[in-house]
Amino acid sequence: MSSNILYQVGNTPIVEINLKNEININLYAKLEFFNPTGSVKDRAAAYIIKKILDENIINKDTTLIESSSGNFGVSLSAYSRLYGLKFICVIDKNTTPLNEMLIKTQGAQIIKVTEQDKFGGYLLNRILKIKEILNSTPNIYWINQYENPLNAEAYYETLGNEICNGVLGNIDYIFLGVSSGGTITGVSQKVKERFPKVKVIAVDIFGSVIFGNTPQKRYIPGIGSSMVPNILQRAIIDDVVWVSEIETAKSCKELLKEHNIFAGGSSGSVYAAIKKYFSKKEIREPLNVICIFPDRGERYCTTIYDDCWCNEYLIDKERKTIND
């Protein structure tokens, strides 16, 4: 038993997904949307705030600040409140109204950036805004998920361990979506220690610059980035698979229709990437493949799960790109 729901981070379930066309793949998904505020980011928020308090890096009067397109903002708001800390969340125009409302409801102060940066996203301008606030506010701590080693450490200590202990036998492949790079950095370090032959496959979205692709306007939050995260330098990655936003939306709908999993955008990206990756490979021996599903579908009801939105934003975008 726990004295507070927010202490119930981790120990999320793993389910098997039956890939009909790939009889030699045992696919397992770790459902991170079972975390207290609904996403994998609870792990980083809970771990980092506790650690910096325990080590007196901050005190009870410190204000926390972070840039987030959604899930991390929700998690940090909840865990800041748990510890009685003030939290400023810098969001942008792409943040869905639902996420904005969730962050606000959890008690954060919101600052919204509305001007796009040179890559067509908002991240660089969000960071500029943070630097401005840091310069004018005493006793303030920037969580800085793109650079803070504690972000990766949170996943090394928690999710990485659970994955290593959660699947019977060996792990041959692990697929993870990347945004700040915290999850893949921590998890890759841990699983490679336990299963040195495991192949870690990063999943990114076209339009994200993380692995050197051309910047392009993106609409689905949670995966990809318009800057290369420093934290990723310590990740141990064997391969990268890029998927489009349309493939992401289609795969989310397939997960729901065929496997009853109502998952968020990056889960669809990861599922699309797995199918793409193995469709080109001949698999002679059965493989154990594990993937992470970071959040639930509700947060994408007015985007990915809305056919009108998909037509307007994703299909039109693909047509324009093909015509260009």
Ligand SMILES: Cc1ncc(COP(=O)(O)O)c(C=O)c1O
């Ligand atoms: C839905 C979703 N998927 C994947 C990720 C990627 O995690 P990370 O930032 O650790 O790379 C995030 C991060 O915000 C997310 O919100």
